Amino acid sequence: MGIGGVIAETGELVVGYRNRKRIFTVMKGISLQARRGELVALIGRNGTGKSTLLRTLVGLQPPLGGKIMLDGRALHDTGSSELPRIVSYVSTEPVAVRNIRVRDVVALGRFPYTNWIGTQTVADNEAVAAALEATGMTLLAERRIDSISDGERQRTLIARSLAQDTGLLVMDEPTAFLDLPSRYGIVSLLRSLTREKGKCVIYSTHDLDTAINEADRIWLMTEDGVSDGAPEDLMLRGILASAFESPMLSFRVNDGTFSFVRSRQSTIALEGRGKAAKLTARALARCGYTTGPDARLTVKVSEGSHGQEWSVTDGMTDRRYSSLYDLVANLPDNDQSD
């Protein structure tokens, strides 16, 4: 399924909080767009208002200004019984109930369609089964929510959102607190929902790697405003780098990753080939060495009789190591060298 029509759009939106005494604006001038079949990652540093924007987008809190269009209709013109059929939302709120089956949680997604007592019709059961299938939760459907892993629990909530049968799915940090494989699992699931079911999924995340590699579109929030575009657009414009770069962190445009800035830099010569040499360069970089010619020290990577071997020479003495750990641990402190 290709990318379809616009399903969510904001124009000069102002988000924030209002109480009797005062108005607290979190972000203004938000003009963004998302289409059907798109995976949209909302990124930005802590406190820039990602959650506030998402909550405003799904109608949980009123905007302070501007407009929101969902599925071609203004949000404020959409009734409280119609909105749940257009947009579903997964918040960061943990599931407090323990004694509930996965299937029953997913079935709650049918809330907008069932009668006053919540009777599940054949169509409802089919929607629940399809949602369980799409999220890979079918085999765990009868398990209790407290007997599955965090990643599976998140899949359950995504299945519930899917069972709600909306074109737009909004999720606040669905990968928070998950380990690396689960994080990738969740994001690739979200991506597959956009590809196979034509959904538009908007999710906020701190996981820049997966956002840049998987999302079709990035909504980037910084203190100065909001940017919208393909990950590479934002990289090209240098916005992504400036949003997250700090004296500690530098952005590598080529592979789209961040790395720590090492304050101590000195050069070391490296001889060797293949994977071992690459990893040696990486270990040296981690310890503040750049590799290049004309260095006082030379590291040689070779295949010894007992496997991989490293030797360090400064022209006079020659030391040998059998692991990278030993190598870097015995390198001279490069503050004193050179």
Add this chain to the structure above:
Amino acid sequence: MKAGVTRLMVSMTGLFLLLMILFMADLFIGSTRMAAADVIRALFSHGTPGDEIIVMQFRLPKALTAILAGAAMSVSGLLMQTLFRNPLAGPDVLGVSSGAGLGVALTLLALTPLFTLPEGSLLAGWGLILAAWAGAGAVMVIIMAVSARMRDIMTVLIVGLLLASAISALVSLMQYFSNETMLRTYVIWTMGNLGNISYPQIRALAIATAAGLAIAFTMVKPLNAMLMGETFSRTVGVRMQRTRIILLASASILAGSVTAFCGPLAFIGVAVPHIARLLFGTTDHRILMPATALTGAVLLLVSDLISVLPGGGHIIPVNTVTSLIGIPVVLWIILGKTGLGRRF
């Protein structure tokens, strides 16, 4: 699916049969020994006047009250637990029973002497109920306001405890200024008593309980959504403000009416929903609500039977029995392996 439905039918039917058996037992067993035949004759108005008084004026109303009060208090507790997302919520724990008690105390200790109303007047029936509703509702609104600000379960429980203490201090003050007869009536009321209730009062209690349960049952769908949290409920279209008001009203009607006539029944409201969850293995309010009502009725009948079993004309207050049954359940919730606030 099929096995689940069968299990449900068996559990429900079993519980209902148990209720019937206990109801009969409550008629046949009492603090005065009576032959079964005499009880049956008395039930069909063919017994001796003495037997008829014991069965028709004492045992039957008491058994009926146990059923109504057990169901009402338990469902009230269930509503509060889901509404406040707090497994330890219940009419007595959150001070709602105390609130109802304040209404009763005002009626019994302050208003009655002022207006010197005749015995069995409106004030003794619906008047008492209305006062209890108002008191229960007032405490509910305070607890609701607190729990909207404070997400922490413990904070809300402590506020409930403080409210209960404040109310009992107020009531003590009223007791100090009231006469002996009034005081005696009030003290007996606080012990929790299923027996001291007249047929007009039972009718009022039955109507109030039926209304409260009916209102509660119309809310099973939003109650189920509320298990997933307020944010989820709102995004699937639950109108929270309206839902909260209806649930508060229903829980106040149920707990208030019972408290008005039977006194503050301890621990039934907190404990029974958990027993029902355990028995039926579900969190679905469509099943849980009738299950809780039945379990509550059964448990109060059992408590009542235990309270008259010592024999020889002695009856221990029913509150003592419900506490002894309820407290272990509450302890189990607090000390359970998943800890407080995690077990629903």
